[in-house]
Structure formats: C-alpha cells, structure tokens
Amino acid sequence: MSLSQKAIAARIAELGPWFHNLYLAGEWTAPDHFLGDFPGIMWRRICHALPDDLEGRTVLDIGCNSGFYCAALKARGAGRVVGIEPDPRYRAQAAFAAEVLGHSDVEIRDLSVYDVAALGERFDLVLFMGVLYHLRHPLLALDLIHEHVAGDVLVYQSLQRGAREVYEPPADADFFDMEAFDEPGFPKLHFIEKAYCGDDTNWWAPNKACSLAMLRSAGFRPFAQPEKEVFVCARAEPGVGAGAVYPARGSTK
Secondary structure: OOOOHHHHHHHHHHHOOOOOOOEEOOEEOOOOOOOOOOOHHHHHHHHHHOOOOOEOOEEEEEOOOOOHHHHHHHHOOEOEEEEEOOOHHHHHHHHHHHHHOOOOOOEEEOOOHHHHHHHOOOEEEEEEEOOHHHOOOHHHHHHHHHHHOEEEEEEEEOOOOOOOOOOOOOOOOOOOOOHHHHOOOOOOEEEOOOOEOOEOOOOEEEOHHHHHHHHHHHOEEEEEEEEOOEEEEEEOOOOOOOOOOOOOOOOOO
C-alpha cells in the first residue's frame, strides 16, 4: 500500500478507537492499551505452540477484531486466512491493517460465531480467542464450531476467573451428594449480570476447569496450554448429548 505515514496515522485515528495494538508502517494503533502491547504480549506467549510454517494451511479467526492474529498467521505462510467479525468498525480496521501489511488476500467477513455454517467449509486451524465470554450462548458457539468449521486444531482463549486448580468430578453422583459442587476446582461458569470492566457484553467468566470441560464436551481435546487462559485443542468426538441446536425464528407478524 502506497500511503504516506502521515496518511496512515490519519486513517488509524479515523478508524479508532482500536482494541488491537498493531504496528502499521511506523504507527501503533493502540499504544495506550490498558493491557500494554496487546495482543502482541499474548501472541509472544502462545506462538511457540503453533507451527512456524503454515504454508498451504487454511485459517479461520472467529471474532478477528482488528485482525492481529490474521496478520500473524499470514506472516507464517498460511495459504488462506479468513477473519469473521460482526462489528463494522473492527472489520474496517482489519481490512485496513491487512492492506497496509501487504496481506490484501486476507478475507474479512461480516459473520458472527453463530453464523459459521454459512462458510460451508472446514479449516485446518481455527482461532476462537477473546470471544466466548462475550456470548449469551457460549456452549452453542463451541458446538457450532465443531459441527461446521473446525477441521484439525482449535486455539481457544477466554477470560477466566475463579480457581485455577481442576477438580475432576466423578462420572456420576448421587442426587444427595452435594459436596463436589463446593470444590473450588469444580467446573464453574460465572454469570455476569451487569457490566464488568466497563463492558456490558462481558457475560461469563469460566474457571479453568469449566473451560476444559466445555471444550471436551463440545468435541475438542486440549493437548497444550501455552498460556493460563489458552488451550490448543485437537478436534475429537463430542461428549454424550452434545451438538448444536438451531432455534427457529417466530413470526414477526
């Protein structure tokens, strides 16, 4: 892209505010991010868990935001990279970033995680990072990913709160056996009725055990944890009773 640095800086400001801090031809998009150089710091913690050479691989980034991970994986040689994002401002940021970085073939689509069936294909690598806790229906999202787009590997990340230890519940329990539910490491999905961190779309905060349990139930086998909130998973068989549902819309008349 042949824009001057001044023009790039002006366009960054026009498209702001940014949540992803990208370095675009000498200009940072979110230099004052409250988490620091984010998601660069996250990428540096997890990148070793992914192949250095992704030549020919297909990648889907669900909730791609400004496209940081799309760019990072394209830089590793990924053949086809698709980012889906329902927010129009983030889509515009991602498209601009891809153009400045010379990744004009990165596809940015107006879809949410609930729409992944519309893609009509499976991907070698699926990223589902920083999305689950913003969803009203988190387990449905994982079921849809498994059913429609996950081909091999899923990289999952969610805000986590609560105990970090993991309690393995028995395969079954008596109705009157209630003590297990009080174990700190029992799988728990904390519901946030009001805002959290100034964001009223932060609906959930699983503990570590809950993230692992939901992944296994939806048909993902975690095999690496490169960061405390990140699990790299292989696609596997879902648990008993798992599977996506497709509620019908009622009449608007």
